[in-house]
Amino acid sequence: PKVNAKFELKPPPYPLNALEPVMSQQTLEFHWGKHHKTYVENLKKQVVGTELDGKTLEEIIVTSYNKGDILPPFNNAAQVWNHDFFWECMKPGGGGEPSGELLELIERDFGSFEKFLAEFKAAAATQFGSGWAWLAYRASKFDAENAENPPSPDEDNKLVVIKSPNAVNPLVWGCYYPLLTIDVWEHAYYLDFQNRRPDYISVFMDKLVSWDAVSSRLEEAKALITST
Amino acid sequence: MHSRGLHVYTLPDLDYDYGALEPAISGEIMQLHHQKHHQTYITNYNKALEQLDAAVAKADSSTVVKLQNAIKFNGGGHINHSIFWKNLAPVREGGGEPPKGSLGWAIDTHFGSFDALIQKVNAEGAALQGSGWVWLGLDKELKRLVVETTANQDPLVTKGPNLVPLLGVDVWEHAYYLQYKNVRPDYLKNIWKVINWKYASEVYEKESS
Numbered sequence: 001p002k003v004n005a006k007f008e009l010k011p012p013p014y015p016l017n018a019l020e021p022v023m024s025q026q027t028l029e030f031h032w033g034k035h036h037k038t039y040v041e042n043l044k045k046q047v048v049g050t051e052l053d054g055k056t057l058e059e060i061i062v063t064s065y066n067k068g069d070i071l072p073p074f075n076n077a078a079q080v081w082n083h084d085f086f087w088e089c090m091k092p093g094g095g096g097e098p099s100g101e102l103l104e105l106i107e108r109d110f111g112s113f114e115k116f117l118a119e120f121k122a123a124a125a126t127q128f129g130s131g132w133a134w135l136a137y138r139a140s141k142f143d144a145e146n147a148e149n150p151p152s153p154d155e156d157n158k159l160v161v162i163k164s165p166n167a168v169n170p171l172v173w174g175c176y177y178p179l180l181t182i183d184v185w186e187h188a189y190y191l192d193f194q195n196r197r198p199d200y201i202s203v204f205m206d207k208l209v210s211w212d213a214v215s216s217r218l219e220e221a222k223a224l225i226t227s228t
Numbered sequence: 229m230h231s232r233g234l235h236v237y238t239l240p241d242l243d244y245d246y247g248a249l250e251p252a253i254s255g256e257i258m259q260l261h262h263q264k265h266h267q268t269y270i271t272n273y274n275k276a277l278e279q280l281d282a283a284v285a286k287a288d289s290s291t292v293v294k295l296q297n298a299i300k301f302n303g304g305g306h307i308n309h310s311i312f313w314k315n316l317a318p319v320r321e322g323g324g325e326p327p328k329g330s331l332g333w334a335i336d337t338h339f340g341s342f343d344a345l346i347q348k349v350n351a352e353g354a355a356l357q358g359s360g361w362v363w364l365g366l367d368k369e370l371k372r373l374v375v376e377t378t379a380n381q382d383p384l385v386t387k388g389p390n391l392v393p394l395l396g397v398d399v400w401e402h403a404y405y406l407q408y409k410n411v412r413p414d415y416l417k418n419i420w421k422v423i424n425w426k427y428a429s430e431v432y433e434k435e436s437s
Contacts, residue, residue: 030409030410034409034410035410038410075357128297128301128380128381129358129359129360129379129380129381129400130357130358130359130401131358165358166357166358167357167358185358185401186359186400186401186402186405187401187405187409187410190401190402190405190406191405191406194260194264194402194406195260195264195265195268195402
């Protein structure tokens with residue numbers, strides 16, 4: 001029997017003022033302390049007593065995405081997951097360049113780190129409205145029953161940059177292991193950058209990205225892929 | 229060679245000062261929203277139209293098709309914001325005064341009461357995921373009022389070719405975040421204090437006759 005999944009508001013792995021002056025404490029107080037918190041609270045209310053009670057966050061996301069015809073808990077479930085993931089993508093004194101296998105794969109799949117950076121920044125800047133940009137490792141998994149376009153194995157086993165609208169994340173397509181994300185909802189940057197989304201994206205890449213976190217996710221992804 | 233000149237869109241002036249809608253909407257929000265956000269939609273709309281013109285001249289269909297998203301988003305942003313500025317008025321210039329005449333009657337007929345309409349718009353605006361707009365529109369074919377939401381910068385006409393926007397409420401975070409932060413419902417509650425119903429009534433009378 002499954003234990004009921006408990007959805008808690010997980011704090012970022014650093015104090016709320018630790019990303020200053022790039023991302024202000026005020027932004028974190030609202031973004032984590034209000035937006036993220038509200039997603040958690042609303043999800044709890046939506047799930048309690050339903051057939052989704054007891055499922056993991058990932059299961060709720062994939063089930064309630066419902067092949068794009070999304071069911072009510074989807075937005076909250078996906079936003080809880082996205083924000084948990086996002087906080088861990090950053091660290092005080094982050095940025096710079098990745099190393100090791102991650103850098104090798106970036107160079108293999110994008111040509112160079114600079115080319116990857118340009119592609120990632122462009123994806124984040126051109127996401128119309130609210131949403132997310134991602135670096136993901138592509139490898140078909142699950143039975144991909146949620147996929148809108150059946151994944152082609154030819155495109156597997158490589159790094160890709162993708163973007164997603166509103167709460168959507170790459171888990172729903174069944175062929176991506178997300179490694180890095182940037183939140184481009186306006187609430188993620190408006191208090192610090194107002195309309196200047198491209199500035200926020202540049203500074204995020206230059207000063208905030210935790211390449212350690214991205215590297216360890218790549219390792220986890222590859223371990224999962226070889227074990228299945 | 230093509231000889232027709234391309235129309236270049238420019239930022240329309242507001243009929244009131246940036247600070248004139250305070251305290252419902254702060255002057256800082258109005259200034260950024262108008263000078264930065266709306267201007268960026270216009271800049272990118274002009275850019276996309278220029279690229280479209282060049283692609284059409286070269287019969288480059290794949291570029292023509294590729295540009296549609298940028299045209300919809302930036303052209304829609306220009307259309308929507310141009311309406312939005314007209315939908316607002318300072319209190320001393322009649323902002324917030326409920327509609328009289330035929331639009332007032334139509335609202336009572338279709339929604340039960342003016343307050344019921346406000347509640348419906350607020351509920352749909354609060355529930356909209358991500359960025360978008362909530363509209364009071366006139367369906368010219370069915371001769372009835374409708375409340376609709378559109379995602380991102382989609383204009384109301386994307387929800388039906390006979391729909392005419394009377395009132396659009398911008399629920400992008402940039403429309404309220406500096407003042408209301410995550411509390412979109414408070415923004416929606418307060419914006420009614422500066423809604424220019426005279427403008428909506430004029431459009432309604434013109435389009436429903």
